[in-house]
Amino acid sequence: MQDPEPFLVGGEWRTSPAVLDVTDPYLGRTVASVCLAGREDCNDAIHAAESGFEQMRDLPAYRRSECLIAMADYLEEHADEAAELIISEAGKPRRSAEGEVIRSADTLRVSAEESRRICGEILPLDWTEGGEGRTGYLYRVPVGIVLGITPFNFPLNLACHKLGPALAAGNACILKPASKTPLSSLFLGEAALAAGVPPEAISVVPCLSETAEAMVRDLRISMVSFTGSPEVGWHLQAAARTPRVGLELGGNAAVIVHEDADLAYAAARIVQGAFSYSGQTCISVQRVLVHHAVYEEMRLLICERAASLVTGDPSAPETDVGPMISEFAAMAAEKKIQEAVDAGAVCCTGGIREGAVLHPTVLENTDPAMGVNATELFAPGITLTPYQTWAEAIALAAETPYGLQAGIFTNDLTRIHQAARGIPVGGLIVNDIPTFRMDHMPYGGTKRSGFGREGPRSAIREMTEERLVVINQRVGP
Incomplete structure (x- = not known):
């Protein structure tokens, strides 16, 4: 040494x-x-x-x-x-x-x-x-x-x-x-x-x-x-x-996917934003809210992409998801995921931990009070939640003590303005994920963020x- x-x-x-x-x-x-x-x-x-x-x-x-x-x-x-x-x-x-x-x-x-x-x-x-x-x-x-x-x-x-x-x-x-x-x-x-x-x-x-x-x-x-x-x-x-x-x-960033979105593009970006660097980013995608009319299609698209990611050695050029910063951090995230499953959540893919590597995890049938929603997971895990109306989606996105960034996928200008007024965040990213950041843009949060x-x-x-x-x-x- x-x-x-x-x-x-x-x-x-x-x-x-x-x-x-x-x-x-x-x-x-x-x-x-x-x-x-x-x-x-x-x-x-x-x-x-x-x-x-x-x-x-x-x-x-x-x-x-x-x-x-x-x-x-x-x-x-x-x-x-x-x-x-x-x-x-x-x-x-x-x-x-x-x-x-x-x-x-x-x-x-x-x-x-x-x-x-x-x-x-x-x-x-x-x-x-x-x-x-x-x-x-x-x-x-x-x-x-x-x-x-x-x-x-x-x-x-x-x-x-x-x-x-x-x-x-x-x-x-x-x-x-x-x-x-x-x-x-x-x-x-x-x-x-x-x-x-x-x-x-x-x-x-x-x-x-x-x-x-x-x-x-x-x-x-x-x-x-x-x-x-x-x-x-x-x-x-x-x-x-x-x-x-x-x-x-920190944050527990929300993404809203409305029925008029480009679903394949949204799914690709959500997987990128959720699992890059094992989700250890304060604007990592964590809560995904999907319009009920396209929920099943989005769930399949996201799960297929998440399951295809290569996990393991970070030094290998082909690796998409490496370890979390420590095995202790991976165990803490695994515990939150297991608590959600024990309370009725369904693990669609992932949920497996190998040492400090936590495989990309997608959960559904969660509720806002679960730790995987209410706290910052800071790990490669997301929750999927269907919604009925745009107003409901905005309310769910805003139902958090954090307010760093949020993403919405819609082409309706009225909905965009409603989200800008209704989601209290430092940055609203339209037709992209909250994980988007250019280094010269203003960046910061509200509330506990x-x-x-x-x-x-x-x-x-x-x-x-x-x-x-x-x-x-x-x-x-």
Whole structure:
């Protein structure tokens, strides 16, 4: 076994006696060890970021853009290495891992573009008496130090969604990666230094949860950007000393398929959105609502496609569905599925677990109170439910504490507008699945799914603040 990987503090690679083993979810073997940052290391990271922020704030937009473009170039030049890291630590199937590297480079390039577009506004103040000769100028300025806390499911791209906009806006950034997938973020730290980012402006600190919470509570942190579970996210929001907390949390996304939909296309997209990366995506398809007139046809189409997916070794090019992040996670999902079956649900296909691999599962005859509907399954499983009217479908889709994204398949403009008004989500995807996301689009949720928006342009707005300058153009002495 090679020496433990160091972590990054203000451009300095450090080691520590505390070590975290990184485990391959499919084979169950240790693929690397990573040194854990302690309280003192994280304090040093914040101290370095104070200086790094001053440097980033003074960098002109074109230099920030050049750094981000160079980071994207680095990722593309080392794409095979990055994909192997994602496969080994996250268990992501090869095609999906390679796609994530491409998306990560795109996220950085979009951030580079947006770094040149942080515009202001001129505000005439002579609307009323007393404002003569005065003009207001609205600027957006960086907030300071951004603490980005990332999950395991997109270990590289979601780190880019924190770091890219933070640097584009002129902030310093500290990344705290998920304990199961720290290698991708450390790789991104290498890319940042190679690209010429001021060293003090970037730290990557794998650490214990209590150490991360101490950073969240630190007054020097200007913004916390968190992606992960609702329980942890809302806890950190309450603990933070800054009011700037962005939360991108979970969901149990619904899809409505009406009778006028292209059923074959809808079925193909639903299977793609439900079982990609074993359903471990916060906008993974979970609840499928189908008009009663086409329910049987849709059930057959979805089950046939789900049963044909190749499960197993994520490193094999032909694999569609690999392992979940751990056998424990697969067992937890299997338990929810079994509880639903015990309560009367019917398993149409799947329901089989082999270690950390849970086969694509389709359930019907469920009710909204079952865990497979009422909670985030975060696994390769969906429920099918028939409905009679469009109003009923909207009500069922909205019957959840979450509100990240939803999908509808219909060609009726009136129904589309009714769904947009009636389903409280951050994004409604028409004639496609809620799993659809382009990295430059605004992305975030409502209710228990969090608040704030990601996507470089939206995130830059979250990571800057508006400053008003009023100029009095006095005439005379």
